[in-house]
Amino acid sequence: MEIPYTVTARPDTGLWNAKIGVWLFLASEVMLFGGLFSSYIFLRLGADYFWPIHELNVKMGCFNTAVLIGSSVTIVMAWAGVKMRNYKMYFWNLLITILCAFLFLTVKFFEYKSKIEHxxxxxxxxxxxxxxxPEEGYRYKFNADSVTLNFKEADPPYFMRFATKPAGEHGGAHDEHGSAPAEILPIETVKFKTESGKETTLAPADFQALKSEAKAAKKDSLKLTPVQPLAFHAKPSKLASHSEKSLAFLDGTLIEGKLVSDKMExxxxxxxxxxxxxxxxxxxxxxxxxxxxxxxxxxxxxxxxxxxxxxxxxxxxxxxxxxxxxxxxxxxxxxxxxxxxxxxxxxxxxxxxxxxxxxxxxxxxxxxxxxxxxxxFLPKWNTYYAIYFTITGLHGAHVLAGALVMLYFLVFNSRWFKTDPEHLANRVETGGLFWHFVDLVWIFLFPLLYLL
Amino acid sequence: MANSPEEVAKHVKTYLKVGAALLFLTAVTVWLSYVDFGTHSRNMAIGLTVATFKTSLVVLIFMHMNHERPLIYKFMLFSMLLLGVMFTLFVFVHDDGLIMRGYQAVFGKH
Incomplete structure (x- = not known):
């Protein structure tokens, strides 16, 4: 079936259909981003901390602005290329636009990465x-006297397997690259003694045996004593609680002993x-x-x-x-x-x-x-980063979507240049309108998030 | 509408000039943000004025809104009205003390 009014104007609206479609879509997009900019105003007025100014990397933001502006020029040139029946002008400008989109996303990736690591x-x-x-991050350093398993959990203790260290590794020995984290001991290799004096490990088979024993004795937990001295370097986010004498992991495993250090480097x-x-x-x-x-x-x-x-x-x-x-x-x-x-x-x-x-x-x-x-520096740090990641994330999704649509035109519609150039011109114009909108959102985002 | 090849060809130079103007204004925005105008609100007002001017260039020239059919202006007018409402909603929380609370939390009560 032929879709009507893809090239010629519909008499009652005076426009070809896709153009009305994309403008209606843009009107709804204005609302979507408008709501988020409105949130920005509220969050900024209500902030009880110093709103970050020039805290993001201004050079990277500026570079990305230039990339988007450049791509806005090339997409309109690609459209002009079809209108002027100049294939090279169409092809290269559309290709450059797509490459600019991916360049923008690459720079954004590095910007996000630097925030995640800071x-x-x-x-x-x-x-x-x-x-x-330092590489290992912030860890509570703890010497363990005993490990109490919680059998309400179905699986062998999960979080402690990323924190188990040989004892005596708390020293804070630093080389020139920062601290050298001690290797994690594979939990299966660590030997424990049960209260009855039997030697065991926390390998899945041994754990299941311990669990059935406890079940037979109608007990929910079981206390194990490490055979060799044992230390834990526990990530605070994986702990339910901690004190001078105990660490409780989120899965209910309780470690008793002595807190050696909770210093953050x-x-x-x-x-x-x-x-x-x-x-x-x-x-x-x-x-x-x-x-x-x-x-x-x-x-x-x-x-x-x-x-x-x-x-x-x-x-x-x-x-x-x-x-x-x-x-x-x-x-x-x-x-x-x-x-x-x-x-x-x-x-x-x-x-x-x-x-x-x-x-x-x-x-x-x-x-x-x-x-x-x-x-x-993720959304949990403050409301500035919350709105930063929300808006730029949504904007980044738009950049990706625009790039994919234009890539589709380039790969599958370029042959229309010979057979139906006006239809192709209209497609490029529709994609272009969306692309310009993505650019103008960024024109406001750049000063609001990076500069002001 | 700029539909014939000859008319489009005439516009190509304009597009390049607008692109150059946008890049130049980006540099200006960055520079202005480092200038101390006394209060930060002034920096905000100046920065956002430049940004608004930049977006109007994009909308009018690149998106061809300087010569579009009436129906599209109607859509966008409606959209802009709602946008205006969203941007002024915050005045209703002024009595709630949101602005003052934020101010005092940052600068203390003086």
Missing amino acids: YGVVLKDGTILLGHQ LHVDVIDTRAAPDADKSMAWAIFKDAGWKKAFDESREEHLKKFNETHPGQDPMKSDHYLREALRFEVHGETPAAHEAKHKEGVGFFDDMPWAEHHYPTVEIEGKDIQRWSN
């Missing part, structure tokens, strides 16, 4: 330390004292053993204060967001205060904030009791 730690006084965690790249009552008394300065860091912070603050007083004479700097961000949010550029100072003097390189740049940051140890909360 952590924020809120100290008890409100100071925020930003940085990267962090390679710090930003010290944000804006939310601390007094930047001079921030907990950060006790955590950084080298007093040079406080001195570097003071010098940088002085510098910004001088600049502020010159440009805004008579104004209160503490009421300027701009000043607070520049002066109280201290960016670290070296492993030691001296290295930081040197870097500061020579100037931070243009590409220093790119993912491929090599960095050396000071490593600090933060006591568990000093931490209010911590997380990587």
Whole structure:
């Protein structure tokens, strides 16, 4: 069956059908993104923290903006190419548009990745330390005296198998690349003794035997004692609770013994004292053993204060967001205060904030009791990242969808160039309209999320 | 409508110029965001004005809204009205203290 009005205009609307269709769709898209932008306004007005400004990688965002604008030009040129019956112009412009879409998504992937790998730690006084965690991440280090299995769970204990270490691996031996995590002991190889003195392991067969024994004795749990000394490096998110003497994993397995350390190791790249009552008394300065860091912070603050007083004479700097961000949010550029100072003097390189740049940051140890909360920069960190990932994720899905549609046109409809060029032109125009919409959403997203 | 090959050919240069203008304005937006205009609201107003100008270029030139059929303007007008409502909804929470609470939490009560 021939679909009517794909090329010629329908008399009553004055338009070919697909054009009405895509504009109606765009009207609904305006509502969809409008709702999310409206949420952005609410979240921003209601935020009880300093809204991040220039915290995302501006260069990558700027590059992606240029990529999208470039692709907006090429898609309209591809359409013009069909209209002007110039196949090369059509083909290459459409191909470049598709490649731009995938380039955009690739850059976005690296932006997301850098957020997933970056952590924020809120100290008890409100100071925020930003940085990267060593390879193993944050772990409670614990020496085990006994392991109590919980038979309400169907399977052998799950979470402890990722945390079991040979004893004596808590030492904090660091090489130059950070800490060297001890190998995880395969749980099947660890020998335990039951209360009756029988030797066993937690291999599935042994576990089933233990379980049937317990069932016969009408017991829900069973206490095992490790034959050789045993340690656990437990991820906080896999624990239901912990104390000085016990760890309880989410699956109900209880480890009794002694907490050796709940210190978090962090390679710090930003010290944000804006939310601390007094930047001079921030907990950060006790955590950084080298007093040079406080001195570097003071010098940088002085510098910004001088600049502020010159440009805004008579104004209160503490009421300027701009000043607070520049002066109280201290960016670290070296492993030691001296290295930081040197870097500061020579100037931070243009590409220093790119993912491929090599960095050396000071490593600090933060006591568990000093931490209010911590997380990587995902939606749970704050509402800014929640709306950031929601809108850019949805926008990214649109970029992917647009790229696939255009790829379809390129592969399956290009032959129409000879047989039915006006139909092809209309298809490219419809796809193009959608593509321009994706571009204009980004034109607002870029300043709102990256710059302002 | 720009339908004949000759007319389309005339527009090609315009498309390239608009593309260049959009790239230039992107650079301007980035630069302006680093300038301290006194209050951050001013930065917001200036940045969003540039962004709005950029989107109008895209809509008018690339999406051909400078010469479209009336029916499409009607759709979009309706859509824009609802968008306007969504963007002004927050004024209704002002009495709820949402704005002041956020402000005080960040800057303290002074």
